[in-house]
Amino acid sequence: MKSAAVPPAEVDFSDPGAPVAPAFGDVYHSRAGALAQARHVFVAGNGLPARWRGRERFVVLETGFGLGNNFLATWDAWRQDPARCERLVFVSVEKHPLRREDLVRAHAHSALPELARQLVDHWPPLTAGLHTLNFESGCVELLLGLGDARELLRELVLQADALYLDGFAPQRNPELWDEWLLKSLSRHAVPGTTAATWSINRPMRRALASLGFEVELAAGFASKPEMTVARFAPRHLPQRPAGREPLAPAARRAVIVGAGLAGAACALALARQGLACTVVDELPGAAPASSGNPAGLFHGTLNPDDGPHARFNRAAALATQALLAELGLPHQQGLLRLETRRPLDAMQGVPGYVQALSAQAASALAGTTLAHPAWFYPGGGALAPAAYTRAMLNASGAALLLGQHVAALEEAVDGWRLLDAQGHLVAEAPLVVLAGGHAQLPLLGELAADLVVQRGQLTHLPAAPWCPALPVAGEGYAIADGQGGLWCGATTQDGDLDPSLREADQADNLARYARLAGLAAAPRAPLAGRVAWRLIAPDRLPLIGGLATPGEAAEQLRLQPRRPGLVVCTGLASRGITWAALAGRLVAALALGSPRPLEAELLDAVDPLRFALRRRRKPGR
Structure with a gap:
């Protein structure tokens, strides 16, 4: 183990x-x-x-x-x-x-x-x-x-x-x-x-x-x-593995499509490597989609076998903790994740990363009664993803090209051209990073079939009968809004594109909130909240890496030739705050050839071609 x-x-x-x-x-x-x-x-x-x-x-x-x-x-x-x-x-x-x-x-x-x-x-x-x-x-x-x-x-x-x-x-x-x-x-x-x-x-x-x-x-x-x-x-x-060769080693300019958490993190990481970056988005402002939610959690995970998910989430959470400290961005520090399924002594905590707390000790930290023991992540917490996005964009010095729809990519001699629906040039660069949400699916080609668009509705409770001092997660989550209320949620519906707030979804959120709080009944509240969409891969890990060279299919990801100058960073699901910093750093390393910040096994675990390789190995399934 x-x-x-x-x-x-x-x-x-x-x-x-x-x-x-x-x-x-x-x-x-x-x-x-x-x-x-x-x-x-x-x-x-x-x-x-x-x-x-x-x-x-x-x-x-x-x-x-x-x-x-x-x-x-x-x-x-x-x-x-x-x-x-x-x-x-x-x-x-x-x-x-x-x-x-x-x-x-x-x-x-x-x-x-x-x-x-x-x-x-x-x-x-x-x-x-x-x-x-x-x-x-x-x-x-x-x-x-x-x-x-x-x-x-x-x-x-x-x-x-x-x-x-x-x-x-x-x-x-x-x-x-x-x-x-x-x-x-x-x-x-x-x-x-x-x-x-x-x-x-x-x-x-x-x-x-x-x-x-x-x-x-x-x-x-x-x-x-x-x-x-x-x-x-x-x-x-x-011989060096083709799939491990840098995708744009000589690039000094990059265009990132997507002005949310993923795009901002990619711009920051590339700018720190000396590249001049332009961030393009079809909406008029930064953090326009799910990155515009009013609050979100970030933390690592723990499992008995310390498998790829736990290791990736841990590396990502620690990268986020470090970047927030560098940026000096205010946020709610510390997070409690209730454990209702197994005794905490079944796994060992790690000093400075995660600590097992009894219900009494967790309640003392939360400033309110908790019915279950909890894992305490001192480096985790909550923040507004839009503020995080803006902080990364400001630190990157990237130029913003907003209100520009990218309908197609065209390979050029010295990189890539981004075209609008009329075929007009939007931008061009030796390196292009596709870091948008579900609106960007048409640009992903075959990869789009490996992703699910998931609707999520979160709820605002303006006067909360139970309001913990720290963010609390479990079956749902609760994040104080600093004004006596809180945000709780969130629902999950695959393939649902309805943008309207729904009473039934609010009832689900408030029921989860009541179970977190140990309340006998869910509170009543006027319909209030926000709807956004996530892109989710079947294995619940992001897609970060290069795309296959047309007509070439290798039996190992690290042997697969990639299209030069093109990187994908998407599928951040509901963990955009946690994953963005590491994802951006990985994009920069894959593009420029610097030492990768993840082990080879984890590079394979997030490789965007992993699903296509599995299909080739198991035809008809």
């Missing part, structure tokens, strides 16, 4: 100059100094800063994040270099990450106090999977993989420019140095990728050489006379 939680490191700080990992019987760094060792062995050992100069993006891949000194030293070198690359992406894996309080202790006397403080401030909950931490307005990115390196390295989708090999000593931590793991690392190398480590372990050097690296010994640090440096120069280039 998988677990959402990652076992933290136990660190012995009795010798502040050389913290020890008792489980491995080894020190985290040389007594001669952590930063000095990092600068000599890893930064200089990989030819930095010279090798990143003139580059748009430089990617470092590290085994063993430890105390984070290698990251801090590399970040500092980037900061100090006036000719630095535009963006530094530092990817690191760690099986036993530090608790936040231990990270504070490790850097209490750091020679880089400002950078160390930022690292501590951004430190994530210790949950399995990839965490994206942004610094320097997104120009420095730490992609931190928490879990077993032997599993995570297989799941990373990236091409590294430099490798930092920094596990504990090979005799004490052999799993980070054997040929199997080094082969996994080499899959992320390209010709010219360098590697460096303080170790001169002979089996490690032989393995690197057998994998296509030119291996040398160099002057070591402090008491170590030698260290290992290497450069990837294989005789034969490994």
